[in-house]
Amino acid sequence: MNLLVAESDAAHPEILADDLRRHGFFVDTVHTGSAAIEGCRTADLLLLELGLPDIDGLEIxxxxxxxxxxxxxxxxxxxxxxxxxxxxxxxxxxxVTRPFGIQELVARITAVLRRTKQTGVTRRRITHGSMVIDLRTREVEVRGRSVHLTRKEFDLLALLASDSETVFTRKQIMSRVWNDESSLSxxxxxxxxxxxxxxxxxxxxxxxxxGVGFRIGQPQ
Incomplete structure (x- = not known):
């Protein structure tokens, strides 16, 4: 897997990159937001520091x-x-919040990559009433109208629509969409x-x- 590490301090990403390489990843490093935006197109995952000098992390x-x-x-x-x-x-x-251990980071990287891969190979399209969810292109249409969603909005909708009979608990949603069951509200x-x-x-x-959770519904 090819990782891109974007950190402002030129020394830190090389230290982190070396640790990740020892765990079997191919790693490139950049030090600006513009380079991260350009380089992410060829990466399997981006590790992004939010304090890069040229562009705010959220804007990146x-x-x-x-x-x-x-x-x-x-x-x-x-x-x-x-x-x-x-x-x-x-x-x-x-x-992830610093300081973090390399074992924790590798576990999080593996979980994110596994979740992304599973989403892509299980089903390519979900049709639910007038809603069509394309898992390959991550596009959603309702009655032929394109609906722009953030990544997590899409992941949440795809999870709920994956089984229209299931009520997903908050714990299940936090675990499967955010890979976290406790630290987020x-x-x-x-x-x-x-x-x-x-x-x-x-x-x-x-x-x-x-008191139970959420499930996909039908518009009235």
Whole structure:
């Protein structure tokens, strides 16, 4: 797997890159946001420091997500919950706070890559009523209208639509969409569900079962 490490300090990414290479990854390093945006097109995963000198980390993510679906793990020195939630809402696949151990980072990289691969090979298209979800291109249409979603919004919708009879608990959603069962607030799910309902054009596309979880619904 080819990883791209984007960090502002030229010394740090080489140290991290060497550790990752010892775990079997091919690693390239860059030191600016513009280089990260350009280089991510040939990477299997991007490790992105949020404090790069030329472009804000969230803006880098926004630009990448306009035309590239590479998985992104954000690296930051701040562990505030609002920062993590905002980053995940913007499209990061995972978020790690320094200091972190190389074993933890490798485990997170492996989990993100495995989740991305599984999404791509299990089914290519889900049709649910007037909604069509293309898992290969990560595009969504409702009654022929294209719906633009963030990466996590898409992952959440695809999970719910993958089994229309299943009620997914909050714990299951946090584990399967965010690869995290404890460190993020459940409000993260509520925020994404609310955004999805708005973008899909009906609150009934996603049904809430109070005290249980969520499942895909049908518009009235």
């Amino acid at each position: 993510c926004r630009r990448i997500r306009t035309d590239c679906d590479v998985p992104i793990i954000a690296m930051n020195n701040r562990s505030d919950e609002p920062d993590r939630v905002l980053g995940l809402q913007m499209g990061f696949d995972d978020y 459940s409000r993260t799910i509520d925020t994404h569900v609310g955004s999805l309902r708005s973008k899909l054009g009906s609150t009934t596309w996603i049904t809430t079962l109070r």
